[in-house]
Structures are given as structure tokens and as C-alpha cells.
Amino acid sequence: MTIRLHDTMAGATRELVPVEPGHVRIYSCGPTVYGPAHVGNFRSFLFVDVLVRYLRYKGWRVTWAMNLTDVDDKIIRAAKAAGVDIGSISDKFAEQFLADMATLSMTVPDILPRATQHIAQMADLIGKLLADGHAYRTDDGSIFFRIASWPTYGRLARLDPEGMRVGERVESDEYGKDDVRDFALWKGPKEGEPSWDTVIGPGRPGWHIECSAMSMTYLGETFDIHTGGVDLIFPHHEDEIAQSEASTGRTFVNYWLHCAHLQMGGQKMAKSVGNIARVSETLASGVSPRALRLALISAHYRAALSFGDDSLQAASSAVDRLDALITALTAYRSDSPDDGTLATLFDGTRAAFDTAMDDDLNISPALAALFDLIRELNRRIDARTLSTADAERATLFIRDLDRVLAIAPPEAAALDSELQKLLDDRTAARAGKQWAESDRLRAVLADRGILVEDTRDGQRWHRAE
């Protein structure tokens, strides 16, 4: 039971060995809830979802924490613009985020800590850094981390601290800092901004400190996996490491996992670039949630992934193919004896699937194993070599793999009696070769979202999405 993951710090793929045997602790940098998240954001969350799902599928215990940043410059700005307090902005978009998560069948993290509910923990951490000389106050009550006090600063991002000079793109007007590269742990109180009274004085937290405080609160001073998009490597994760390790004197995180960007139009999807797509918009354009999910998880997480009509179309077709098989297996009836080679087929599929996923979540070959299985099962359905029980076994096997992928259709709920009557009427019409009536009923059912197909197993149906 070994799984290898690519650790950004090591720059290499390493076997996952958790601090506590059998129990993996994961922290993910979550969204800042100042607006609706876009699908690029969700790519990075779904990558962790797949990781968590796979670890659990393999029998590991997982504790997954993902923060919701509910206080920062953007939220403050949005609240001011709307004339409300920051809570009404962050609550609204946190709610929307959770709804989008559910739409995409994303596992709900075990812990979803919010920054504003952990101010005291952050203040304690900053207090420790002040006491140890890793941080200093400025005249306005802000507190900065002293990068010069942390020699390994820049190691994660492979940036040379000496080379990080003030350039065109680095603001140098934040006077008061000892060094322009120092970053804010705490921002002094300002008129019109939220402020908390704490052991280190009044003010509000800087961005990076929340992740250190909350991850260590829930997962311990040293935990296993920390995830985020590649754009968080610097400065966010670099800063987290500096402030965490400076305060504890221990290794903060054992494995840093970073997800590559989702691209649209040849560039990374970003609000600032203006090329974003949101979950709600994508669904409104007729793409099913499962197709969207597949489009976002179908490439290796460390490779840039292009998103657009083509990728959504391909994912939709692939999901349809899976659906068609499940529908066919469900309708399948045969007097054939059990297929003695079915177990071997399943074993081979699982071995290929697991081998691929064990290798840094190499999902492409894993999906290939699934689709190879789909073709082979369709062959056997056509050849009528499966028993009725085999078809059921096959469905169960696919649903087992789908604990990791979460792209299979939900168990079909029973139809209401009116729809069932339409189906029954159509079956009767077909029995009497009343093709016109049969076609009419098919159209009526299609209007109600029930797609019917005729096969030698009789009429079968599935819901349109």
C-alpha cells in the first residue's frame, strides 16, 4: 500500500509516509469568499478531492481541512462598495462555494475553518514570533515577519532571497518595513476596516498567518500534506513555512502538492486575465455537473489543462458512455451462466487503475483502464455472455472505482407513477407494433427528461441531464 506523490519542496516524487501510520492529514488553501469561485479554482480543489477519495479508497484514514478566507482586502472592498459588513459578503459567497462543491460531487472537508473564527490562534502565533525576534512592529500597529531571520526563505519556490530586489513590480512604498521583502503578519487598525482586540493589540490578520494558525490548530505542528495551486507557492506557501517553522522550530509540512493552472484561451484562467468560467454559467450552458467534474479532473494535476467547449464536449461524451453502460447493465437479463473470466477482468482493471493512481495520481491511465473495461463489458453484453448476476457485479465494481472518480450516474430513483405509465404504455404499443404511438410516447418522455432506447433487453431509460 504505497502511494507516491510529487513534493514541491523535494522537487521529486516521494512515497507517502504519514506522521501517524495509516492516517493522512491534509490542509488545502481554500477560497477567499469575496465572489463566486471560478472553475479554475475548482480544479485545484477537485484535485485534492480525488486525492482524498483515493486515499480513502485505499483504506487510509484521512483528515482534511480546508480554510475559508473570510477577511481580506477584497472582501473589505466588496463590503464597502455594497455598504454592508464583511460577514454578509463572506457568508453569501461561502454558501455559494459550498453549493458549487456539492454540485461537483466534491467531498466535504472534515474541517472548514474560517479565518475570523481563529483570530486568537493567529495572535498567539504572531506573539511567539515577536517574542523570538522573527517579527517586528511598525508605527501603525502592523507586524511584519523579518525574512532576514529565516535563512531558508525561498527554498520552496527556489527563489534566491538575495535576488529578490525591489523591481518594477514590487511596491516599495510600504514604508516602515525594515526590508521590502518582509511580509505582513498583522495589519494595524484603520478607519473603516474590521479590527479585533487581541493579545498583540488591535488590528486584523495578514493573509498568510491564517493558514499557519488553522492548519497547526487542527492538524498539528507537523502534518503530512499541504495543497494549493502553483500560484500559491510564492509567496503564500513560502511565507507559511517561514512563520510556522520559525514559531515551532519544527518541519511544518512533509509534502507540498501543487496543482497546475486551468487554462482557457492559452492562458491561465484568472479573474485578472478576464478569462473565467463559473460553475453556474457552465451548467447553464447545458453541461452536466458530472461532465464538468470530469473535464476538471481528467488530466494529471501537475499538467496545465485546457478548458473550453472542446474539453467539455469530450467530457460529456465520455460521461454519456459510462451512463450508457450502467443503463445497459441495469436492464440486462440473461439466462447465461456466470462468466468465469469476469473476476480476472475486474482484477486486471483494478490493478491498472491503482497502479496509475499510486503513481502521483496519474489519472489518465486510470481512466484508460476504466474505459477499456467499459468496452469489454459492452462486448460481453452484446455477446450475451454475462449472467444477470454478472451484470449486477459489474455495476458494483464500477461503482467501487467511482468512489475515486465520482462521475458515475446516481442510483436511479424510482419514477413517479405518471412517467411509469408512459413507459408501460410504450412497451404495450411496441408489443403491438404500433410504431407511431411508440414514437409519440418516446417524444413525450423525452420532453419530461426521460430518454428511452429499445434493445433486446426491452425498453430501457435514463434521465437526461
Place this chain on the structure above:
RNA sequence: GGCGACGUACCCAAGUGGUUAAGGGGGGGGUCUGCAAAACCCCUAUUCAGCGGUUCGAAUCCGCUCGUCGCCUCCA
């Protein structure tokens, strides 16, 4: 400018030294079928950005060239 990733068919994307270069999508042909849909079968890269090199052997290793993207700033 510094650091890094990548360039495989019409599109997406595995493969990182050795028989026929996965899989998905798309396209073409066929089978099945009242029709439709689905499914199945066949075809769609003698070739892996280009050029050199190492090797018995390279898409896979090395060098150079060209191109794309990312980070160095808020950002998943």
C-alpha cells in the same frame, strides 16, 4: 532579466531506453435495428516541434534551435 514546466494524430492526453506509440473526443466505413439511440467491428501518428549527438536500439538520455505556458505581484 532570474527560476521552472512543456511541445506526441483533427482536438484533449498517457507513454520517460527494447515486440503492433494507451485512453477519451471528433471524422469515415460497416454490423445490429420498424425508426431513433446505444453498442460492437474496421479505418483515421512508419511517427513523437526541428537539428545534431550517445546507444546494438530513443518519443524516451545529452546538446543546440524554435515555440508555448507558468512563477518572480493579489491569485487555486
